[in-house]
Amino acid sequence: MTVAAVLRDALGDIVDVTEDALEAARADSSGHRSPGRPLAVVHARTVAEVQQVMRIATETRTPVVVRGAGTGLAGGANAGPGEIVLSTTQMNRVLEVRQDDLIAVVEPGILNAELNALLAGEGLWWPPDPASRDISTVGGNIATGAGGLLCAKYGVVRDAVLGVDLVLADGRLLHLGHRSVKGVTGLDLTSLVIGSEGTLGVVVGATLKLRRLVEGEICTLTALFPTVRAAAAGSAAVTASGAQPAIMELIDATCLAAVHAHLALPAPDAGTSQLTIQTDGPAAAAEADRIAATLGAVGGRVTLTQDRAEGERLLAIRRAMHGAMAALGTTLIEDVSVPRSALPAMFDEISRIEAAYGLTIPTVAHAGDGNLHPNFIFEGAEVPERIWAAADELFRAAIRLGGTLTGEHGIGMLKSRWLAEELGDDQWELQRQIKAVFDPLGILNQGKVFARA
Amino acid sequence: MTVAAVLRDALGDIVDVTEDALEAARADSSGHRSPGRPLAVVHARTVAEVQQVMRIATETRTPVVVRGAGTGLAGGANAGPGEIVLSTTQMNRVLEVRQDDLIAVVEPGILNAELNALLAGEGLWWPPDPASRDISTVGGNIATGAGGLLCAKYGVVRDAVLGVDLVLADGRLLHLGHRSVKGVTGLDLTSLVIGSEGTLGVVVGATLKLRRLVEGEICTLTALFPTVRAAAAGSAAVTASGAQPAIMELIDATCLAAVHAHLALPAPDAGTSQLTIQTDGPAAAAEADRIAATLGAVGGRVTLTQDRAEGERLLAIRRAMHGAMAALGTTLIEDVSVPRSALPAMFDEISRIEAAYGLTIPTVAHAGDGNLHPNFIFEGAEVPERIWAAADELFRAAIRLGGTLTGEHGIGMLKSRWLAEELGDDQWELQRQIKAVFDPLGILNQGKVFARA
Known part of the structure; x- marks a missing residue:
């Protein structure tokens, strides 16, 4: 009996082997796909059903990929041939x-x-x-x-x-x-x-x-700067001033121009980069005034509003970023993170890598916490090796600056070959042994995170 | 050659075998002592020295107890016969x-x-x-x-x-x-x-x-209640009101009377329990006013000050608690933690255990986060079995209420026999296996945390 048949015998209708379901489980939002279809998708509704799937997987030594909505950006939930997909989307109470x-x-x-x-x-x-x-x-x-x-x-x-x-x-x-x-x-x-x-x-x-929920008003500021480095220095000045924005987003010139085009807004001046900042809580207005002064002093052109709808309109430019990028081609969204003071230096590294590889790397950053999302854009479904080579330099630069190769997206399958680079071989091996304590047969998310390419 | 001699050969003067040093390393602030002296105390000054101690310990299969200032309350840093004490107090830059x-x-x-x-x-x-x-x-x-x-x-x-x-x-x-x-x-x-x-x-x-550092003023309130249950209900009302005090401490009647006696203050009315609360940040004054109203509405007699020195004087009563307890005898300071809404129920359990065992269990609580410190007081250095039996009931009650047997002091050696009770046998075994990944020979803090009595 096949594993799919064993699952179906034990669990009935929640075992899905339709082409659509199997095909959908091959990819997440990274755009990356597994080489083929998994053997079944199980839509578990209860803890007991999850336990039963895992017992069958253990008995039959079948690898399992746990999957939520499939919105990951590192291929962590991509499932391939011979694998069971255990979907938890029906467990939503x-x-x-x-x-x-x-x-x-x-x-x-x-x-x-x-x-x-x-x-x-x-x-x-x-x-x-x-x-x-x-x-x-x-x-x-x-x-x-x-x-x-x-x-x-x-x-x-x-x-x-x-x-x-x-x-x-x-x-x-x-x-x-x-x-x-x-x-x-x-x-x-x-x-x-x-x-x-x-x-x-x-x-x-x-x-x-x-x-x-935070009480009080929400104030929104934008500040335009002639270069991305000036915008990064502006965000560092805000952090250094002691202000604590709820949101502080940086959009570089290429991204800003792409979003304006995508939303049919007038084109910004060439090279213009933008900070978008929100303050909240009981001191929101006073903090926004201080931030406006700080940014003005370092050359920012500041707009400030206490109107929530107007604030959402300003923030919509940042939120339209992924759509604007996707309109340009297939996107590899990177996710390095560095200490906040190293943001300007990281932007310098990105410029250097752009020049060395003849690429444009549109970048947005959660500037308040030093997390950058440089975007690589290309044609087709596979990331070209030249782009991986540029990404490799990006990761090494972030680690050199005291940061990490992933701030919030994870390692998945796309970055497993760099994991030991950041952890060191001893820690990598120790982490792999800890994984083995939980999963001695190695059936959970095979080939992800701890797989060396 | 003895292990102490090997250490001395390799590390020289930082290896301390004086009676005072060895004796001091037998106990922490819990009052509990190991059965005898360790073999040496090494006062490491550098990472390299720590590494050398651990290499010698591994080669000679000698157990090691790492020790800071020895202020723990669970015996975690207590060292005994055959053990090396690795002190990190000299690494203080x-x-x-x-x-x-x-x-x-x-x-x-x-x-x-x-x-x-x-x-x-x-x-x-x-x-x-x-x-x-x-x-x-x-x-x-x-x-x-x-x-x-x-x-x-x-x-x-x-x-x-x-x-x-x-x-x-x-x-x-x-x-x-x-x-x-x-x-x-x-x-x-x-x-x-x-x-x-x-x-x-x-x-x-x-x-x-x-x-x-938080800007703005600091406001301090105290509220007196006729019973500890009323004080606990008061703290729950503050949490439920949406206020977020920086500090919210509850002192039960026995503790309050003991502290007043210890500080030579007039005795409080019998049964009186106290909440001490501080607010800070830009909304400190408004928040303090709201809290005062909330506490007044549930029967608290409230005093409120915006004067920092007066606030410190009010908080000094809470800070004098350990001294006041120590003056009464040897103290076993317990450390259960429960969801905030369960504070009144936990005080009921303490009353029940007091009655069942004929004990008084003076208790203070970090009421803002549901962490209680019930104190058992006795004569001599060893915790009597009857007190352990009462503590056992206390731990089980906290776990039943969705809490834990230690909120912030740890397991050490004093609570290792209850660890599996909270974790369950499967998780206990998994944790022990993870420890073995880091320390396959089991030389680090032997007989602590994962030792079953």
């Missing part, structure tokens, strides 16, 4: 929201934006806000350790999860973490699972740390 | 403070308060504030995953460390984490090391995430 404890207990398949719409009704909020929040699941956010625009002020996923329920490769269920704010019982396996990209187990539930 | 990146790179032996005094000169701050901050090291704070009074608003150690340099049991040095705010390269081993209580390796350096 909110089991509990506690006003008094500021926690929510959720299943992994709920979309980030759906959860936040529901929480907003109670004056609450789960801060992680990846750009994909409308279409990505909370489970996927946990698996990748997602970031977003608000991280410098409100933290990343790692700061917003108290506990995780995890099904191991052999089907056993573990409850990691707790419902209390504090807790230091044994090793912090909750943190270890966050960002582990499906290599340690299947996240089947999570206890999330909530905040109350 | 601040290597780097970056205003622009809001990070500091430090050696592990610097005291928390020394570091913060230095940072304050630059308008900066490392938030973790264990009650021991004047006498505990940053390395020890990391090893225990320390908390403190400010955690509900400003986080715990886990939220305030970006990277850790770790020497493994065999002497190899790993650099975990990075200097950037974001980073998801591979597994988050920095978080795994935080709170690992010396079982995974020796922390020889750390990259800390700083904040700027």
Whole structure:
């Protein structure tokens, strides 16, 4: 009996072998595809079903790829020949929201934006806000350790999860973490699972740390600079001034021009780069005034508004970035992160790499936390080797500057060949051994993260 | 040649075998002592010396206890016969403070308060504030995953460390984490090391995430309640109101009376329990007014001041707690943590256990985050079995309420027999296997955390 037949016998209709489902599971939002179709997609609805899939996978030594909405950008959820896809999108209930404890207990398949719409009704909020929040699941956010625009002020996923329920490769269920704010019982396996990209187990539930919605007004500023380096220096000046924006986004000249064209707005002056900043909370207006003064003093042309709709209009330029890039060709969105003071130096490195490889690398940055997304644009489905060579230089430059090759997208399959470069061989080997403690047969997300090309 | 002689040959004068040094290393601030003296205390000054100690320990299969200032409350740094003590208190330099990146790179032996005094000169701050901050090291704070009074608003150690340099049991040095705010390269081993209580390796350096000193005024409130349950309900009402105090401490009637006696203040009315609250930041005054109204509405007798010195005087009553307890006898300070809404229920459980065992259990709580410190007081150096039996009930009650048996002090040797109770056998075994990946010979902190009594 084939593994698909075993699954179907045990689990019935939730085992999907339709061409559409198998084909869709080959790729995520990176544009990268596996070499062929997986053997089945299982749409689990309960923890027990997840456990059963994992027991069958262990008995039959069949590799498993856990998959949420498939919005990843590193190929971490791409599934190929001989693999079971375990989809958690049908496990999308909110089991509990506690006003008094500021926690929510959720299943992994709920979309980030759906959860936040529901929480907003109670004056609450789960801060992680990846750009994909409308279409990505909370489970996927946990698996990748997602970031977003608000991280410098409100933290990343790692700061917003108290506990995780995890099904191991052999089907056993573990409850990691707790419902209390504090807790230091044994090793912090909750943190270890966050960002582990499906290599340690299947996240089947999570206890999330909530905040109350921020009271007060929201102020939005944009500042135009003649060069990207000047804009990066502007953002560094804001950070150094002691201000704490909720959002501080940098858009370089190529991106800004592409977005203006995409939205049919008048073209900006050649070379113009932009900072877009929001402040919130009780001191929002005073902080915005200070930031405007700081940016004016370093040569920025500042626009400031306290009108929320006008603020959203200014921010829409940043949010239109991915669409504008996609309109230019196939995109490899990179994700290096550096200490904030190194932003200008990282932009210098990008200029150097552009010149050396004869490429244009349109770049946006979460400037408040030093996370850059340089975009490589090309024709066709495969990343050309010349672009990987340029990306290789980009990664090495970020690591040299004290940063990392991935701030929030993860390693997946696209960056596994650089993992040891950043970790060092000893740490790489240690991490691989930890993975083996959770998954001794190596059936979870084979060929991802710890695979050396 | 004895191991002490091998160490002395290799490392010279930093190897200390004086009676005073060996005797001091037997105990931490828990009052618990090991059965005898360790074989040597090595006062490492450099990473290379730490590596050499670990290489000798591995070659000779000698167990090692890493030790900072010895202020732990769970016996985690207590060393006994046949063990090497590796002290990091001489590694106490601040290597780097970056205003622009809001990070500091430090050696592990610097005291928390020394570091913060230095940072304050630059308008900066490392938030973790264990009650021991004047006498505990940053390395020890990391090893225990320390908390403190400010955690509900400003986080715990886990939220305030970006990277850790770790020497493994065999002497190899790993650099975990990075200097950037974001980073998801591979597994988050920095978080795994935080709170690992010396079982995974020796922390020889750390990259800390700083904040700027909070601007604006500080308001302090106290509220008196006729019963501890009413005070607990008061703190729950504050949390439920949406206010976010920087500090919210609860002192039960026995503690309050003991502190008043200790400080020679007039005795409070029988049964009176107290909340002490501070607000800070730009909305401090408005928030304090709201909190005063909330507490008044639930029957609290409120005093409110915006004077910092007067505020410190009010907080001094809470800070005098440990001294007041120590004056009553030997103290076992417990450390359970529960979801905030469960605070009143946890106080009910404490009353029940007091009645069942004929004990008085004076208790203070970090009410803002649900972390309670019930104190057991007895004569002599050994914890009587009857008190362990009462503590056992306390731990089980906290776990039943969705909490944990240790919020911020750790497992050490005093709580290892309860660890599997909270983790479950499967997770306990998995954690033990992860420890073995770091320390295959099991020479780091033998008999702690993962030892079953």
